[in-house]
Amino acid sequence: METTTLAEVPMxxxxSWIDVAMIQAGIMICVPSLMLGGMLVEAMSFKNAIISGMIGYVIVAVLFCLMGVIGSDIGRPTCVTAIAGFGRKGTRYIISTLIFISMIGWFAVQTSVCGNAFSSLIKSSAGEDFPPQASMAIWGLIMLVTAVYGINALDWLNRISVPALFVITIAGTVLAVNKYGTGNLFNDPDKPGMTIVGGIVLTVSFMAAGCLAASDITRFQRTRRDTVLSSVLGVSPAGILMVVLGAVMTRVAQQYDLTQVFVMVGLPILGMIVLIAATWTTNTTNAYSGGINAVLMLRLADDRRWLATMVSGVLGTVCALLGLADHFEAFLYILGDLLLPTMGVILADYWILGRGKPENFHMPQGFNWLGIVSWLAGYAVIRLIPQGIPFAQGILAAGLLYIILTKLIGRPQDKPGYVDAELTDRL
Structure with a gap:
């Protein structure tokens, strides 16, 4: 049972970077990732959908690296790395709460998708009615167990599941193409409902919570090199593969859900295996990050993470039963709008003001209003200026304003007489 939560992870x-890359890839491989490919290809040409997904996931990998290296440098999760820019109370009451809600939402979405698909598979393969609500409850609790045990359980799960999922998902797409042909593959919509820029925004928004929470996993890396390798090779290839497969299956089989495609080609058991494994590798991380943020929110001891994780997963399962997944696309945009500007503050504080040096990282008490105001300004830019690339403009606006304000006013840790608390103090 993992007991290191807010404290620095011992060397x-x-x-290894391979272990962490497997966990990162496991986060990417899921039914909603296939859904993203389907959403893109239904709104634009096949070529533009793939371009949007590829560019989007390259940007996601860059954000993973920038956020992840901070975590590996100081050996702490995102909710601790955010304290420098937002203050201890600001992080506890605002940033951690926001991430916690996001992770519960993602857990709910994944559990709902898994529960509904599992019930459909039972119906189509065995002819038996299995209530989706019962399926959601069962699988939500099963997936929660891995998260409760922590990083070693995540490592074990993804080391087994990810290589198998790569092979099976590609094989399923090939079967779909063989059965239905490629006649509809380039049958693009007459009037595209989304531009390439819009597709990039959707893709990055899709992974906004994952980018922000990158340090929750990368704090277990030994070096910056390991963090970059695991982030680039774990995130981009798996994410792009899911977009491509989701787009191909949506066009040729009129179905982005690979589990249903397996049913359509007469292999329901294989579809069930993919459904469970793909959802499990992603959803367990959602509950895990939710638990870490709950420890800070509720001022729990490090060794109570297991309990906070369990509560997070149960809340996510309840949200799934209430139908959160019905608002999936709107949820993605709202999630990205709220989360992305916080990265502008965190990145500016560590990489520019702190010059990327762990010894310059501090954790001021109370609220750092400079960071909070900058974050809100970045959010306003995203909402009020839809032209261009809103998420990039929001991140840059938040970061630049934070730098300007700190130069004019000064951060709490820059004031004369400031003494940083011991990092081992309970937060």
Missing amino acids: EERK
């Missing part, structure tokens, strides 16, 4: 507990 002897850290892992």
Whole structure:
């Protein structure tokens, strides 16, 4: 059972970049990722959908690296790395709460998709009615168990599941193409409902919570090199593959959901295996990050993370039963709008003001209003200026304003007489 939560992860507990890359890839491989490919290809040409997904996931990988290296440098999760820019109370009451809600939402979406698909598979393969609500409850609790045990359980799960999922998802797409042909593959919509820029925005918004929470996993990396390798090779290839497969299956089989495609080609058991494994590798991380943020929110001891994780997963399962997944696309945009500008503050504080040096990282008490005001300004830019690339403009606006304000007013840790609290103090 993992017991290191807000404290620095000791070097002897850290892992190889391959182990962390498997966890990152496992986050990418899921039914909603296939859904993203389907959403893109239904709104634009096949070529533009793939371009949007590829560019989007390259940007996601860059954000993962920038956020993740901070975590590996100081060995702490995102909710701790955010304290420098938002203050301890600002992070506890605002940033951690926001991430916690996001992770519960993602857990709900994944559990709902898994529950509904599992019930459909039972119906189509065995002819038996299995209530989706019961399926959601069962699988939500099963997936929660891995998250409760922590990083070692995530490592074990993804080491087994990810290579198998790569092979099976590609094989399923090939079967779909063989059965239905490629006649509809380039049958593009007459009037595209989304531009390439819009597709990029949707893709990055899709992974906004994951980018922000990158340090929750990369704190277990030994070096910056390991963090970059695991982030680039774990995130981009798996994410782009899911977009491509989701787009191809939506066009040729009129179905983005690979599990249903397996049913359509006469292999329901294989579809069920993919459904469970793909959802499990992603959803367990959602509950895991939710639990870490709950520890800070509720001022729990490090060794109570398991309990906070369990509560997070149960809340996510309840949200699934209430139908959160019905508002999936709107949820993605709202999530990205709220989360992305916080990265502008965190990145500016560490990489520019702190010059990327761990020894310059501090954790001021109270609220750092400079960071909070900058974050809100970045959010306003995203909402009020839809032209261009809103998420990039929001991140840059938040970061630049934070730098300007700190130069004019000064951060709490820059004031004369400031003494940083011991990093081992309970937050």
